[in-house]
Amino acid sequence: MNPLLRAEQAALGAVLLDPGQLSYLDWLSPDHFYRPVHRALFAALRKLRNDGHPALTAEKSVPLSWVTDAVAEAGLHVRGLTAVYAHTLISACPRSAHAPVYGRVLEGAIHRSIAAHAIRLRQAARADALQGGVEGSLDYADVLSGVLGDLARRWGTKPRPVAPATPPATAPAVPPPVRADRTAEDERFLLAVLTERPKAMDEVVGWLRPGDFAAPAHGQVYRCLAALHHRGEPTDPITLLWEAQRRGLLTDGTLxxxxxTAICDGVGAGSAEWLGEQVLRSSVARTAAASARAVRALAENEALPPGQLINHALHALGPLDEIRTRWQDASGQPAPKPSATDPSPNEPPTAQVRAALTRSTPRRVPGPTEQRGSAPTPASARAPARGHS
Structure with a gap:
């Protein structure tokens, strides 16, 4: 059985055995559970706790009504839950005092949430690629960045971009054929304009990079044009050919x-700034799609701890943040991007963050001698009882 599913069962079984364990799981929410029946049962247990169920103040053993009432409440929201399954959950719990550790079902929720948002970012990037837009990709990148920051706080770690030791393996992007042809045409027109009118390079050189070109050969031609512009040398078909030869692009097969000749003989009329923006638009969509694929590959690696997953995912969004800044410079409408580390109005309070950290340090269960010599304590602090009356 999947370890995370076993952890879900054990966490619920611990609460059914000892209602006081709920106070150590406040950092969990029902939607962190994978199975709908588990989500409904955890929500029911929290509702009974909030309503002041008698089991919370039981002096000796936990009353059976704690289990039956939880099953009845959860049964109002999900079908198929029986008291038999509730006792199966109890049997799946080795030690009820280890409930905070079993609460690591949050790990599975983090992986699933990040993967789902990465898929949505990929869908937004594909839509932008088809429509020639950037807004959907950038907006959903903000959503994913905010989700990563919120998950980091819930997990009890500081969100910061960290490069993985081994980059995740991702499938190569396959752009829509119609849009790919249009992008290649825009790139050729732009290079022809820059060759025919070298001063037009001033309109794009500040924010357009060779990597923004979909065709590697076009990117190398742009690099040659930018080098001639940077050195203040004349730009024409002969000097461009010489620069490509000097860089070894003709001998290694790149060009x-x-x-x-086709680029230099192309139509050199047009706006370099407008054409450059079209090239950059396509680059934004491709970069967003690449980031989404990397994040999804990371999220699908179940062996990756949540803290590392969050930080590696933030690193995968880095190229998109960089190209966003250049797009804002090109469009002349800069908009501040919310930082992933900014506090969220819905972030869990400090007490819940501290509770989340207890997942790695379960409470010590008093030994038999300590239990005999101790004074009566509230139900929430008692050693867990494994029976119901």
Whole structure:
């Protein structure tokens, strides 16, 4: 059986055995459980606790009504739950005092949540690629960044971008054929304009990079044009050809003389700034899709601890943050991006964060001699009882 599913059963079984364990699981919410029946049962147990169920003040053993009432309440919201399954959950709990550790079902919830949001970012990027937009990709990147920050606080760690030791394996992007043809055409037109009118480089050189070109050969031509512009040398088909030769692009197969001739002989009329923005738009969508694939690959690695997953996912969004800044410069409408480390109005309070950290340090169960010599304590602090009356 999946370890996270076993942990869900054990956490619920611990609370059914000892209602006081709920106070150590306040950092969990019903939607952190994978199975609908588990979500409904955990919500029911919290409702009974909030309503002041008599089991919370039981002096000796936990009354059977704690289990039956929880099953009845959960049965109002989900089908198929019986008292038999509730006792199966009790049997699945080795030690009720270890409930905070079993509460690591939050790990599975973190992986599932990040994977789901990565899929949505990929869908937004594909829509932008088809429509020639950027808003959907950038907006949903903000959503994913905010989710990562919130999950980091719930897990009890500080969100910070950290590169993984081994980059996740992702499938190569396959752009929509129609849009790919349009992007290649825009790139060729832009390079022709920059070759015909070298001063037009001033309009794009501040925010357009060689990596923004979908075709690697086009990116290398742009790099040559930018180098000539940077050195203040004349730009024409001959100097461009010489610069490509000097960089070894003609000998290593990156470029061919025919490709350069086709670009130099192209129509050089048009706005370099407008064409550059079209190239950058396509680059934003591709970068968003690449980041989404990387984040999803990380989330699907079940062996990756949540803290590392969150920080690696933030690192995977880094290229999208960088190209966002350049897009804002190009469009002339900069908009501040919410930081993933900014406090969320819905973030759990400090007490819940401290409770979350107890998942790694379960409470010590008093020994038999300590139990005999101790004074009566409230039900929430008693050693867990494994029976019901």
């Amino acid at each position: 061919s003389g025919d490709q350069l």
